[in-house]
Amino acid sequence: MSVLRQHLIDPEICIRCNTCEETCPIDAITHNDDNYVVDADICNYCMDCIAPCPTGAIDNWRMVSEPYTLEAQFGWDDLPEETHEESDVSGHTAEDAEALAILEKAHSGVKAVPPHSASHPYLNVFTRDNPGLAKVVGNYRITSADTDSDICHIVLDFGSTAFPVLEGQSIGILPPGTTASGKPHVMRLYSIASPRDGERPNHNNLALTVKRVEGGLASNFVCDLKKGDEVKVVGPFGDSFLMPNHPESNIIMICTGTGSAPFRAMTERRRRQQPQASGRLVLFFGARTPGELPYFGPLNKLPDSLIHKELVFSREPSRGREYVQDRMLARSDLVGNLLGSEHTHIYICGLKGMEKGVEESLRIIAEKHSLGWDSLREEMVRMGRYHVETY
DSSP, rough: OOEOOOOOOOTTTTTOOOOHHOTTOOOEEEEEEEEEEEOTTTOOOOTTTTTTSSSSTTOOOEESSSSOHHHHHTTOOSSOOOOOHHHOOOTTTHHHHHHHHHHHHHHHTSOOOOOHHHHHHHOOSSSSSSSSEEEEEEEEEOTTTSOOOOOOEEEEOTTTTTOOOOOOOOEEEOOBBBBBSOBBBOOOEEEBOOOTTTTTTTSSSEEEEEEETTTHHHHHHHOOTTTTTTEEEEEEESSSSOOOOOOTTTEEEEEGGGHHHHHHHHHHHHHOTTOOOSSSSEEEHHHHHHHHSSTTTHHHHSOOTTTTEEEESSSOTOOOOOHHHHHHHHHHHHHHHTTTTTTTEEEEEOOOOOOHHHHHHHHHHHHHOOOOOHHHHHHHHTTTTTTEEEE
């Protein structure tokens, strides 16, 4: 019997961010108004799409004798159950077994890994069909009112419902209502901006950092929430973009805009639990102006003994345009000295356009300090010390 291990995308946890379609080098992934799907006739199992997916929706497989068609996948609300016959590989030909072995080996090597000292993450505790309920206990604008950048800090309380999260994880928000075709709106993913013990210490709550987008269904829903409103929550998601727990860890955080959310969580965790840690926190944070930089006031109050801050602005009238990658080069001695340590972890979070410039700066800095960037980056990825989340 000839079989195929078909690559599928779980529509229940897919957030329709288009990352997989952008990443696929052979255009095997496409979408309609409802779902992102994989064309079995094109997919060659290169696995390039696996690691960048923020929810893991892309990492799903079924053993089938006949592949599911694109039309069938476009109509799914969730993945079909795997049958006993599909999961039972007995009776496959030698060629089938060899192909499966090759695929398993390839798949095992692409997944991003967490830092060795990171805590164990809980995943998918709540689903779209069984969401958690949270109550809004705070919603504050954290950018200047005289700017067009409306970014809010929202605090959600889970009451007696257990919702364990770690710094670097995300949750999904389910906007109310349905699409024009009558289907529920898909969830939107937001990074957690508070440490694992809560926005308020030892409380069962968490915070989000959300930017209002003109015409954005979910962002406007979240930014308009009032105290007392209830929200349906899915997740948590994320098993690799996690904070190292060992106090010797140096954490270089590079971000723009709401990409600061996981770094606020990591900084608060270090401040509360390891204020005397020997490892350094270094933040490169970019925005157009100080008024558009989330948490600008609170950031400036954090002591230099806790975190080294590089706040970078690209539209300040009194100075030339500067971006985070430019400031990194200007602080090449600081960054380079940290790159040489096995305890250094790098996290990049923000707009996708920043990734290329940041990595080029890291390459220049590494070479200046007699470090081979390609081999160093590969080693850091393999050891869970290099992480990128861009959107």
